[in-house]
Amino acid sequence: MIQPFNPKVTQLGYVALGSADIERTAAHYREVVGLAETERSKDAIYLSVCGSHHDVVISKANEKVFLHQGYRLQPGIDLKDFAKSLSDYGLSAQIKSDSQPGLSQIVEATATGGVVFQFYKEMAGGESARISKGVAPIRLGHLALISPEAVKLGTFYTDFLGFHYTDDIAGIVNFFTCNREHHVVNLITVPQSRVHHIAFELRGNSEHVLACDQLSRSEVPTLWGPSRHGPGHNIASYHHDPDKVLIEFYTEMDVYLPAQGLHEPRPCHDVYPMLPKSWPGERLSNWKTQFALNLGEL
Ligand SMILES: [Fe+2]
Numbered sequence: 522m523i524q525p526f527n528p529k530v531t532q533l534g535y536v537a538l539g540s541a542d543i544e545r546t547a548a549h550y551r552e553v554v555g556l557a558e559t560e561r562s563k564d565a566i567y568l569s570v571c572g573s574h575h576d577v578v579i580s581k582a583n584e585k586v587f588l589h590q591g592y593r594l595q596p597g598i599d600l601k602d603f604a605k606s607l608s609d610y611g612l613s614a615q616i617k618s619d620s621q622p623g624l625s626q627i628v629e630a631t632a633t634g635g636v637v638f639q640f641y642k643e644m645a646g647g648e649s650a651r652i653s654k655g656v657a658p659i660r661l662g663h664l665a666l667i668s669p670e671a672v673k674l675g676t677f678y679t680d681f682l683g684f685h686y687t688d689d690i691a692g693i694v695n696f697f698t699c700n701r702e703h704h705v706v707n708l709i710t711v712p713q714s715r716v717h718h719i720a721f722e723l724r725g726n727s728e729h730v731l732a733c734d735q736l737s738r739s740e741v742p743t744l745w746g747p748s749r750h751g752p753g754h755n756i757a758s759y760h761h762d763p764d765k766v767l768i769e770f771y772t773e774m775d776v777y778l779p780a781q782g783l784h785e786p787r788p789c790h791d792v793y794p795m796l797p798k799s800w801p802g803e804r805l806s807n808w809k810t811q812f813a814l815n816l817g818e819l
Pocket residue numbers: 663665718720769
């Protein structure tokens with residue numbers, strides 16, 4: 522039976538990472554990835570793909586750390602009501618005013634495994650001009666998290682936030698979405714707690730070549746890809762930011778049709794209809810290509 526699709530959030534709005542050297546890390550996102558710096562304080566730098574005040578926040582920390590993820594709430598959800606529903610679910614939730622530039626109010630809650638969520642209704646605008654340097658992706662798409670509590674965390678995404686499960690790899694990597702993209706988050710069950718990667722969408726497949734050239738000019742190696750994944754069928758490549766956080770560039774992600782509980786048919790599919798399923802590990806690369814980085818080695 523297809524689960525009703527009525528998620529409480531519409532998209533991943535931003536990701537906050539802690540770094541021991543915020544200038545070096547922010548420079549990578551600004552000069553190499555091609556985001557615009559929209560604001561800074563003495564301990565945080567805010568970066569935007571375009572349109573929003575921030576998609577990535579780099580904050581001062583003793584070492585690299587995943588700080589929090591921000592989600593835009595569906596229109597019509599009241600922040601106070603939402604905070605109460607989080608409390609009723611068993612999480613402590615706090616409404617914060619002016620906790621960061623660009624957001625007048627957020628609800629913050631800590632879920633299983635110490636994973637911090639922030640929820641907001643509207644974000645102020647940021648850099649709207651086309652970025653002309655770096656790779657210049659078109660949007661922040663998804664986040665991959667490693668947690669020993671990934672299964673319980675996934676229950677929060679599905680049962681409380683209303684995400685749909687869309688695929689998994691060997692039961693270890695689980696994909697979930699709150700919109701039409703194949704995944705907005707993937708949760709990896711491993712006895713560590715950290716971010717695995719953050720992913721930006723590129724304009725088209727030819728941009729992968731330009732992205733690899735840009736990385737090469739900046740002396741940043743492409744560690745995996747470009748290749749086409751099995752689950753999601755996105756063409757993806759990965760490199761490290763200066764803190765060794767993986768960044769994915771992707772295109773051609775599967776389009777999820779929530780009313781039918783399947784992925785829109787694509788020529789690259791080998792099964793029709795493409796229903797959510799468990800994929801074997803070797804389908805991490807649909808092209809069976811081998812790379813120096815074993816992306817499945819966590
Ligand atoms: Fe990804």
